[in-house]
Amino acid sequence: MINSQKTEQITTLSKLIQDAKFSHYLDFSRKTGISELTLHRIDCGLIDQIPLKYIKTIARELNLSLEDFLNHIDGKFSDTSTTQTSTNGDDNLRAQITQEVQQGVMDTLESLLLQLPTLVKVVEKKPDLPASRLIPLLKPLNNLLSGWDIKAIAPVGAIVKYDPQQHELMATTQEEIEKVEIRYVGYRQKDKLLYRAKVSPVETKIQEGN
Known part of the structure; x- marks a missing residue:
């Protein structure tokens, strides 16, 4: 047979x-x-x-x-x-x-995916910007990512514990890093890391502000 x-x-x-x-x-x-x-x-x-x-x-x-x-x-x-x-x-x-x-x-969407959440954060703080009209248009993209089980590591502006596996420092520092702020989001698909989030050490940002 x-x-x-x-x-x-x-x-x-x-x-x-x-x-x-x-x-x-x-x-x-x-x-x-x-x-x-x-x-x-x-x-x-x-x-x-x-x-x-x-x-x-x-x-x-x-x-x-x-x-x-x-x-x-x-x-x-x-x-x-x-x-x-x-x-x-x-x-x-x-x-x-x-x-x-x-x-x-x-x-294809890499640059958009990595920079868009930061733009959205800026627009939320300044809703009078013309770009605020674009935010509702992004819902289909968010639905697409959700359907593929692709999630942001953390939202822009979030203060999280530093994880070198998931975070990419935007500036080098000699100090020990404990907490970082998400500047540009990273993405995961289930257990697979797609893009690391770009971050800044919280201590460095405070010093710069002073």
Whole structure:
């Protein structure tokens, strides 16, 4: 049963490659940079162990969307154990895609995410500033971050215990640091640190004020 499924799987992948005008696996490998071993691993139902960037390349070179390619490949497994493996692989791929999309958006919005809370704090202190009209427009962004379980380490202006793992000093000091003030927020996604918060030692700020 397993052997027949593998043969059918190979036939499916081979047909997709031929439909895309590639003569065989070696030809496809040479023109795309995807190793034959990677293709055979897909044949064996190990697609969940293939890096997402390779799967995207294969789908693109076969003139298929990522979803269509996965449907072609996963649709050929029929018994319970193989279907479960295929489903798990599909779930893993979706998780990888979600993470990649989220990281891409975060990279694009990095400067906005890091500086915006500080701007909002200034506007809150001076509500007559024209920029105050922009604050309601930021609600969708906050909802997006919340939906991805991305949270600020601490709000701008908060006085917190210094943690070098989460805080980046904006100025060096020889004094022992206990408390710091958040100047620019940092972000975490569950247990993953995305950006450290930029902080100033509380003692340094008091001295400067004097």
